[in-house]
Amino acid sequence: MTDRTLDLDDFSDLIERPHGGLRRDAEERRARTGLPPEALGRLDELGEWLTAAQGRLPVQPVRQPRLVVFAGDHGVASLDVSSHRAGSAHTLVREALEGTTPAAILASRLEVPVRVVDMALDCDPEEFPAEVTRHRVRRSSGRLDIEDTLTAQEAEAAFRAGMAVADEEADAGTDLVVLGDLSVGGTTAAGTLIAALCGTDASVVTGRGGGEIDDLAWMRKCAAIRDGLRRARPVLGDQLELLAAVAGADLTAMTGFLLQSAVRRTPVVLDGVVSAACALVAQRVAFRAPDWWVAGHAGSEPAQAKALDRMALDPLLEQRVEVGGGTGALLALPLVQAAAELAAGLPVRDDGDEKDGDTGGDGDDGGGSDSPALDAT
Known part of the structure; x- marks a missing residue:
């Protein structure tokens, strides 16, 4: 160590x-x-x-906005808590790179460049270009209900990767970031973080993710968040330990990205529950950081509403968009412009x-x- x-x-x-x-x-x-x-x-x-x-x-x-998407798989998805098959986030990334996802289509229409950052996809890194995979920390993240999602070293590496991406965007002249995520199991990790930081029970924050899961899947997701909370609460005093315990590499990198973007004075438009969870952790680290962000939209995830309320961020739109990838935040971009x-x-x-x-x-x-x-x- x-x-x-x-x-x-x-x-x-x-x-x-x-x-x-x-x-x-x-x-x-x-x-x-x-x-x-x-x-x-x-x-x-x-x-x-x-x-x-x-x-x-x-x-x-606003002349040089960019959509930055952090991607990864989560071990907790093996419990069938998502509408997507466990380990299949790489298919979502491939579709985004091919321009066929809702976010990619909107980004093309709005003339916004898209950057995808693979932090923990469950696939061979050679399946994607080097600029996508060069920050990868591991292949998938651990199962948050029974084990740490990252080692301490992996958590620091993921956090620093997010910081590095923020610096790269700032140095390139990006004047506004639209922040998105592509993951399978990511909303379970996000719900765990938000429940832990807001002091609420699992049932209060458990939504149905980026797709319509049935009641049995919702109960499995709620149980996973409950078990994750037991592991998260003892480390609430150390945000990096908290991220290692339940967040996974993609959410940890997003947290580092948000904080370093605030350091570099780069404004950010948040997307859904995942970016809201990372922002809430970042607020715990630096209470002034939320002044650099706006909430692009309100989805139907109850955890997102709790996180935004805690940060006093009022969403610009309420379109109930749940497809992720930055779609809802991109819809808000024309308002900012x-x-x-x-x-x-x-x-x-x-x-x-x-x-x-x-x-x-x-x-x-x-x-x-x-x-x-x-x-x-």
Whole structure:
């Protein structure tokens, strides 16, 4: 066993809130457009959030969004808790890469590049391109109801992989990430994390996953989450141990990705219950981190609603989308883009008093930040 070298407490110091002063300036700028205060609904709020995240007034249009999807299989799926066969997440990934999934089709229509990151698919890594598999930690994750899903070393490696992906996106100029997942058994892991962090029983958070499972499968899933909770609760004080116990490699990487994206000042649109669970763990690590995220949509998973409520994140859409892969978050992307266009493009009165442009100093010009960051390597 090697010593643990990753100190999650550092994130609390590295993650700052988005530029609060610029958010107030954006509110004042919006008030001078002449439109009634509530005329644009939540688009005003989104525009102000982006202004603060970018550190620019007026806000810049979202020009380089990317869909980042973390993928993996979960050992708990062998209990028949999913509508998909255990170990079959690689088929979902293949369909996404071929452009035939709902998320891939939407991404193509919206001209959003798609990046899939294999963390623990149950297949030969040679089945996919090296850029998909190069961060893989293991083949499938352990069964969360009876064993740790990852060793301590694997958990740290997965977390650092997520951080590395966040750094790569920031360095590439990605100005907004749409975060998705492709897994079999992932919603069971997500439900376990959320139940543990919210202090609720398994039955309260158990939904029917990305497909319609029957009542017997729901009861098996509920029992698996109950057993996972017994293993999760003793390690609630250490988030990396918690992730190793019940999360699996893909959810652990997503948590690292969310935290490092906040460090790099890259805003993120969350998708369904899996990304919500990872965000909830990340909030435990750094309480300011949720200021860098918006919830794209509300699905029917009860665990997602509990997690978003705990983080005070109000979903932009309620379309009850459950197919995963970032589909629901992609549906919300045009709203975010529209908010930026309106915030930047609406003419304001007293233009002579307006000091538009990059503020320098406190803000940053998008994903490629020079802000201090934890080393993912």
